[in-house]
Amino acid sequence: MLDEARTDRILHALSDATRRDILTRSLVGPHSVSSLARNYAMSLAAVQKHVAVLESAGLVTKERHGRESRVTGQIDSVRAARRLLDHYEDVWRDRLDRFGEVLATIPAEPLQEGNA
């Protein structure tokens, strides 16, 4: 359960379009602050400030990697796994739809004795 202060920080962090975009990108994979900054018409310092807001809400973590810091989105792992599996299920549902369509194009063969 989230406490009220944390909830406020999360809602505040997600109330801004740039921060939502930063979070989205860092959920796909770790990004350096400078590579994130290239997506926005604002200074590196402004992007760093946005990252700090996301960090204090616990939505991203920042890790030192060589000379730069890398930002990674943080979502509770079981919930993240569930979402990924939902997504993967969609991949297979689409595949199986196509599988059924391709299968329907194979002409029926006359029954032979023994196993088919």
Place this chain on the structure above:
Amino acid sequence: MSIISTVKDPEALTMTITAEFAAPQEHVWRLWADPRLLERWWGPPTYPATVVDHDLTPGGRVNYYMTGPEGDQPRGWWRILAVDSPASLSFEDGFADSEGNPDPAMPSMVIQVSVEPQEQGVTRMVIATTFPSLESMEQLVAMGMEEGMSQAMGQIEGILTELQA
């Protein structure tokens, strides 16, 4: 085609999907065993697959590439673990570098397929996938889909829904 069930275990990182087809077992098997048929369903219409090598024997490889709308060609590979034609197949599925060699930086998943005849000309196919870790599942699912971003947006929506609950 009808999907009978899907079972997802977020802690074991597995998904099993079961479907039934009104077609004989041999036909269902052929969609795996014939590369020309396989490439008609493996990739989405926006990323159709082209199968380059196809050796369904233990230790054998299936190599393929997909062609995206921008002309990008992600490559993938299977390494066959076991085959029992026309009833079962298991393989490792991963991504390859631009030369088609397995990319050591990228994880792979294990897929087990079983094709069982049922009564009245119906064939049941069960696909069970196991991911090695949450991190690799993230990579594999995001790589396998051009919409890695929309998936992440779904996660943000999830947080918002949770906050509103």
